[in-house]
Amino acid sequence: MLNEWTFIGLFLLMGAIFPGVPILLNSLILGPKKNNPVKNSPYECGIETVGDTWVQFKVQYYIFALVFVIFDVETIFLFPFAVAFDQVALFMVVEVVIFILILAGGLIYAWRKGALQWV
């Protein structure tokens, strides 16, 4: 078990080194360095930007993110159940189906409330 996660850890490390090396090679050694304020200004089709970039989020995005969190967390609970599927009896499966139906009820509630409506 430890060995497997060592492998994963090494993989993540290598995943950082492999793209990191060409990026550093490009930005530190090979690429030209002729900066000027106009070149470094944010691109907006040639017009100078007005105001702050980091504007307020539209509230709609939060709602979708919230619905997503609900679904994600609930689904994670189903994965261990799926692994133990051979050991559970039929009535337990029915219980899980009821669990999923409650989840679907949440979706229908959000739907009827108009949370899934893009405005």
Add this chain to the structure above:
Amino acid sequence: MDLSQLFSDPVGFVRDLLVQLLASLGLADSAINVILAAIGVVIIASFCLVLPLFLIWFERRVVARMQDRIGPNRVGPQGALQTIADAIKLLIKEDITPIGADKLVYNAAPILSVIAVISMWAVVPFAVNILGTRLNVGALYIISVGSLGTLAIMMGGWSSNNKYALLGAFRTVAQLVSYEAPLLLSLLVPVILARSMDLGTIIEKQEVWFIVAAPVAALIFFATSVAEVGRTPFDLLEAESEIVAGFHIEYTGMKFGMFFVAEFLHAFTVGALTAVLFLGGWRGPGAEAYPLLGVLYFMFKAFAGYFLVILMRAALPRIRIDHMLDLNWKFLVPVSLAAIVLTLLGDKLIQTAGLESEWLRAGLLFLGNLVLVWVVYWFLSASARRMRAEEEGADDHASPGHDDHGASHEAHAVLPGDAGAHAAPAH
């Protein structure tokens, strides 16, 4: 040292050789293990980074053929070295960080996006004993590192100090985060069928490919994975005609290149994962005895999936953002929930009835899926009819989008019972 092992277990053969070599150097066992793991990591990671060089050329050629062009054909045989020339060009480009950008986040984003895609390959089995490592939570691992890619795109868009990039990041939240829900739900179906999250076990259990027992889940998995990559028809986060280039608008040189590599590798990973989860992975005649043959089968299936992704990119127009979200939350999520319920109940009932044959189980579940498709079709056409009647009642103008095709798109927006709450969109 048995040479026949070279064919039956090539990785084990090489590993044995290396262990003997390292042990003769007098290294401790744990050090040998770490070195072997490092070698494996380097091999798989380099495979993952060299593969896009080929994929980009392949995709450009195929898309060109679809658009009645020739595509790159000058550098190398059939233009196969074009991507290497492009990579060299990107290496000698100037690296620009826009004024006011959040430097740390800005520079970390392209690296993170590559990490997210490459790490998925750590658990993908190429053949019966050719694989990075076996995780007993492989399916969850793939989803969790895959969602790092979403984070990378969000980081890149947010930190660029550019409004187009920020719009791209906003859309990322709406799209990638939303599509993760049906992705996770449809991934649950093969896990139920195999009773394991380990990708190796999932393949071993596929005496009958899971696409037979779960065609609906397979389709949903494929479609949502394409949306996760941000490919056409779901390329809203980098829609070049709307927000120029979206989240990577300010990136130049190799940082842009890394986003590019990550996207193409991810598109191929979609094909590979579909092959592993639904098409039997390395399974094929003679694959267990000769793992190298299994690698061939696996790559063939993965490329078939990837080819489909390319065809979708070349053939389909971009989907509108409200349609995209409706398609996800009002169509894919309910249908995948229904597919899970169907698989759960169906599989358990078949097991309780004592029908042990794999083919019988797959056939019965396939019939169940057909019923599901029919019910969904009935729902869609009923709601499409209702919507059309509503719109014709509300105003008489007949817009050209309202032929059958347009109606089926609209149908995703409304299911029966929703007529009151859902106002018809103004055209």
